[in-house]
Amino acid sequence: MRHTISVLVENEFGVLSRVSGLFSGRGFNIESLSVAPALDPTISRMTIVTSGDDNVLEQIVKQLNKLIDTIKIIDFTGEDFVEREMALVKIACEDRNRAEILRICDIFRGKVVDVTPKSYTMEVTGAPAKIDAVMNLLQPLGVKELVRTGPVVIGRGPKGWKSA
């Protein structure tokens, strides 16, 4: 089963390797990981998508908690949250598919952020499933490169983690 967790850690030298090393050393999966400073710049917020059964998830959360640099863990399993990922896609274009590409872009509320006579670069944001869907449509048209950020998530409702 897929789980999304946010990990708030000290924004310090080497902290990413502590977290990623924990996952590889203990044989936990990382499907995606994204990191950036939080509202409080001394804290980094990581969003990790992982998979495993309940016992594995329990161990992952406990093991992450055990790291000295971990300040807080938010496990979104069973919670209501907003999930967004961004993708940048470079597509080879010719006269015959230009319009089609722009149409797809439009439907998914993407943006063309770079154009050359031979390519479009498109930005799409949404839940990972939406990006998968765009990609399914674009793939046959000749995708040259894809960059995905991995999802970031935030809980729904008024409650917030200020330092996060």
Next chain:
Amino acid sequence: MKLTGSKILLECLALEGVETIFGYPGGTVINIYNDLMDSPVKHVLTRHEQAAVHAADGYARATGKVGVALATSGPGATNTITGIATAYMDSIPMVVISGQVPTPLIGNDAFQEADIMGITRPVTKHNYLVRDVKELPKIIKQAFYIARTGRPGPVVVDLPKDVQMDEATFEYPDKVELRGYKPNYSGNLRMIKKAASMILAAKKPVLYVGGGATLTDAHAELMELAELTQAPVTTTLMGMASFPTTHPLSLGMLGMHGTYYANMAVTNSDLLIALGARFDDRVTGKIATFAPNAKIIHVDIDPTSIKKNVRVDLPIVGDLRDVLKKLLKQLGEKENEVKTTVDGLQPWHDEITEWREKHPMSYKASKSVIKPQYVIEKLRELSNDDAIVTTEVGQHQMWAAQFFDFIQPRTFLSSGGLGTMGYGLPAALGAQVAFPKRQVIDISGDGSFQMNSQELATLVQYRLPVKIVILNNNFLGMVRQWQQLFFDKRYSQTCMELPIDFVKLAEAYGATGLRTSKVDEVEDVIKKAFETDGPVIMEFKVAREENVLPMVPAGAGLNEMVLG
């Protein structure tokens, strides 16, 4: 007043109450060594950095204090890794300081540079690279705090040479502030009340005790609980000596080479009370048949230990000693119920007595060849109750656990989790530094001894009268035993073809060497060794193909023991 980083480090150590550190000099710690000459902190020069760390570990296990080791960058630091991993697996409080190349050179493959942060990350509780001398006092304060609190463990502080030379005003912080680290000592009272009622309802309880009892110095509380509830006590290798093996309630060790009666008691119990133990695979055997009818209470300071390997009915996170105190209070308020429960345990005790009588811990004695178990029995008879025993890893380690009696806490120091050959001698060295007057005995095999035999020099130099027992079977015995039992006796690379003259080896270092291959000389050799000042090697030529029994083959259940 401004001080250099290296002086600040030594000031911090002194303020942490560190009396002795173990180490080995080199280019990136030369400033620290220079300042050591003017510091009250004493230094023991081992002959290998691995031994320095094991010595600090032995010191820590024997005293309960944080052990400290010091090594230079690159090869010095990489030599410490086995020692650090050993301490990590057994949760030993320790601070290891390594020199590092100057900050501007880090990452350049400079001379004697190694990425110690990267290498030690998975085998430390935490590690630090000090990049600014102003941070040093705070980091050392945190390092000691992290090492000794919660589930203890080793912390590495990597200290670049330029930081050692930079100056700063020295001020030692009096508080540690770590927003991400707040170990929970206090056991949840509601859970403890539940535990008390489970204990009162049990007909076949067993206390299963691990290293946590020693780490929290919970011996007195453990004794009180056992005597109050009359629950039999079995310990892991790490829990050895936290409950006297001579006590009528003691079942000895459980697990792969545990006693028949301990393993049968666990298998048949209806309530298993795990106290500071972590259900290691060497303890549980096949999980499916481990204590199948028991409810399990698990007390541990580390939440990751709970439900990692086995199902748990009642988890209690907290300091074992704190939990036991509260549990005793709960039970103390229910005197009558406790009495009824205890009275109800008679059939359980009878059952255990039957197992004890059916398969006691024993071996086939011999008049013609020295049985290794016999040597351990004689050592037990002839040594003091407060003697500290260290072991290496192999058959001799198991025989020590099976046939020696451990009466006082912190008298059995052995590498349980990592199983490090070469641990025992330097650990004995560290323990003897801590307790110069007590008997310290390293029980060793001929293979393990050769992994850190250079430490004889350290023993002689510092007049540390460690008594070394080598049970010489000219084999890597434990591996040979597996080859005999599971690989058709194909002894691939386990026969130590070259016989070593351990007596001469002792003499080469200025120590005393004694040897015998005769059963009737064993006692005399041991007596003579204990009467001799200074370090002594006792070499016993023992039965070469003796096996450690009983044994639960790897992957089998605790009730499927191969008996002697």
